[in-house]
Amino acid sequence: MSEDEQSSPDGGTEGVADRVELRRIQLGLSPSELAHRARMSTSYLRELASLRGDFDPEGLTRLAEALDMTSDELLHGRADPPPGQTNAGAHQRLMRLTERECWDRLGTHGVGRLGLRGDTAPVIVPVNFLVDGRSVVYRTRPESVGAVGAGTPLAFEADRLDEERMRGWSVLLTGTAEHITDPTTTGPLADRAGARPWAGGSRPLWIRVLPEEITGRVIDIP
Structure with missing residues (x-):
């Protein structure tokens, strides 16, 4: 993972971690259950979601599959999100x-x-x-x-x-x-x-x- 990807708004640390947590909750999985599905330890899962440390890129692939997502969706979010994602205006x-x-x-x-x-x-x-x-x-x-x-x-x-x-x-x-x-x-x-x-x-x-x-x-x- 390059330094630019780690600090970008779409693929940054907070974005990936948030997407993992939200999808985990949607699927009704505990952190340990998700780690088991992704064939990794819970500590490695936390590192991977935070994009910290040296990790095998295959780990991201396994995590995306465990979450029923593509690797690109995991890193950058959906390309076609549902409408209404922006904040409401002040005087509408x-x-x-x-x-x-x-x-x-x-x-x-x-x-x-x-x-x-x-x-x-x-x-x-x-x-x-x-x-x-x-x-x-x-x-x-x-x-x-x-x-x-x-x-x-x-x-x-x-x-x-x-x-x-x-x-x-x-x-x-x-x-x-x-x-x-x-x-x-x-x-x-x-x-x-x-x-x-x-x-x-x-x-x-x-x-x-x-x-x-x-x-x-x-x-x-x-």
């Missing part, structure tokens, strides 16, 4: 969006989340969506989680975050599902920009979310 305010502003925020297409009733808890799944008039439509496989029956209550949510300016908005639509089977409707929908799901594959079932209520919030600077 939360405001409600009007119905028209909600539809304006959704635009014509994008990626959102479906909220569905599960057997024991709500289920959230991401979907590519299109805005069609005053409704949201998506396509899926007949055997998928999102392939709910006509009339099923469901929710749809989409949001955008601006990490640099610490601003963002969220729109929530609640309603019921409707299957779209008329080729004169599904054909033009399939030709629209954004209609091709990122997940790929055949997704012949089109479902419309018939809205009963749409609400939205925006965080902005006055």
Whole structure:
């Protein structure tokens, strides 16, 4: 390990040690259990996490594997962390969006989340969506989680975050599902920009979310 890597913000002593401790807690492991999984002593584990002393680089590899991480994630953190990692601004305010502003925020297409009733808890799944008039439509496989029956209550949510300016908005639509089977409707929908799901594959079932209520919030600077 070079001196620059030890003192860098991403790969520095505190960053790696923090990532090891956080991941250990997430996995429900004690320090001794983690050391056993990584095939090392607890004292060597502490040295390795602190990047102190002379150690075998293979030790970092074993530690990363024990934590179900890659070596790069262990040293530098995730390349695609979830949004909202920056600190909140000093003067932001939360405001409600009007119905028209909600539809304006959704635009014509994008990626959102479906909220569905599960057997024991709500289920959230991401979907590519299109805005069609005053409704949201998506396509899926007949055997998928999102392939709910006509009339099923469901929710749809989409949001955008601006990490640099610490601003963002969220729109929530609640309603019921409707299957779209008329080729004169599904054909033009399939030709629209954004209609091709990122997940790929055949997704012949089109479902419309018939809205009963749409609400939205925006965080902005006055």
